[in-house]
Amino acid sequence: MIKNIIFDFGDIFINLDKEGTYKAMAALGVSKITDEMIQVYQNYEKGLMTTDAFLNFFHEKFRIPKEKLIVAWNAVLLDFPRERLGFLKKLADSKKYRLFLLSNTNDLHIKWVQDSLGDEFYNDFKSSFEQFYLSHEINFRKPDAEIYKFVLNENNLIAEETLFVDDLKENTDSANTLGIKTWNLMPEEDDVTELFTKNEFF
Known part of the structure; x- marks a missing residue:
């Protein structure tokens, strides 16, 4: 029971576009997802790194403005x-x-x-x-x-x-x-x- x-x-x-973030990042020039990037994402999801550290990682690696990173990161999220x-x-x-x-x-x-x-x-x-x-x-x-x-x-x-x-x-x-x-x-x-x-x- x-x-x-x-x-x-x-x-x-909440509905998701599971490919949304990948597509948005690809549009910003990030076409390959590496093991390091996956580890950073998982650490962020576990609360093992701050939002600033997470954004800094991608900003420093790809020189993408943080505002555009945030929009791309949230592209997975749709309506409820x-x-x-x-x-x-x-x-x-x-x-x-x-x-x-x-x-x-x-x-x-x-x-x-x-x-x-x-x-x-x-x-x-x-x-x-x-x-x-x-x-x-x-x-x-x-x-x-x-x-x-x-x-x-x-x-x-x-x-x-x-x-x-x-x-x-x-x-x-x-x-x-x-x-x-x-x-x-x-x-x-x-x-x-x-x-x-x-x-x-x-």
Whole structure:
């Protein structure tokens, strides 16, 4: 019996253009993504480096103005359909499940989200969750098993009573190894508002 639901953010609630940042960076002359760049990005997402240090890395390496770097970095982020917020608020109001957010994100992205959604929308979203876990604030990132263990332990959750919803299979596969039930939502086929019609757990 499911008692707890952990939701990802990107392509679950807010739509993403997963190639958006790559395309924007390519337009700025950065056509090759190196292992060093991936490591810097992952460190930033884990909160292991500041926004200034992150921007300085790319600015110094490619001589791209920081303002253009920020725009390119946020090109991955699109719209947040209001019906998804309505679904979430109704689910939260029912008090049938403990709800958690668990997102790989970073300071620049979350500031863009807050600015684009506005305070009322963003606060309605955030307050629907018992805990709102962002990777750069807790120093873990998916798909590392430690991040799921952290959420389970911090909230005294039983894995088998917990459903994790994420659009990336590597993330749901990792959670599965701990006994967590999962829904690998496919953005082109599924919508989070179909949670109860597309899962046999309920």
